[in-house]
Amino acid sequence: MKPQSAKAKGRSFQYWVAEKVAWLFNLKFDNQDDNCPIRSRSMGASGNDVWTVGLNFPYSIECKNQETVSLYKWIEQVKANTKEGQHWLLFHKKNRSKPIVILEADVFFDLLKYVIDHS
DSSP, X not given: XXXXXXXXXXXXXHHHHHHHHHHHTTOOOXXXXXXXXXXXXXXXXXXXXXXXXXXXXXXXXXXXXXXXXXXXHHHHHHHHTOOTTOEEEEEEEOTTSOOEEEOOHHHHHHHHHHHHHTO
């Protein structure tokens, strides 16, 4: 795959994740709108792939749309971009597969406990 095609594939996946985060807040994701509080990082730039401004969203997001898996390398990457008070989320997708999200087990159980306690 050409680097340009790989970047387009990655950008598309980042946009998909950003749209899902926007949906959580009943917002419309528009990466061209400077007033949109949810942004997708440009390809090759350092930092979180999807970030929020002024929203109560305590997660650092890394997106990988690749066939080969370097799970622990990716986790180290997202951890390096995670700020104090945030948890990290790693989204992964490969061709012809549904996206998955990877997070620390304690974070998962805290989320599940919250859902159970509030249902």
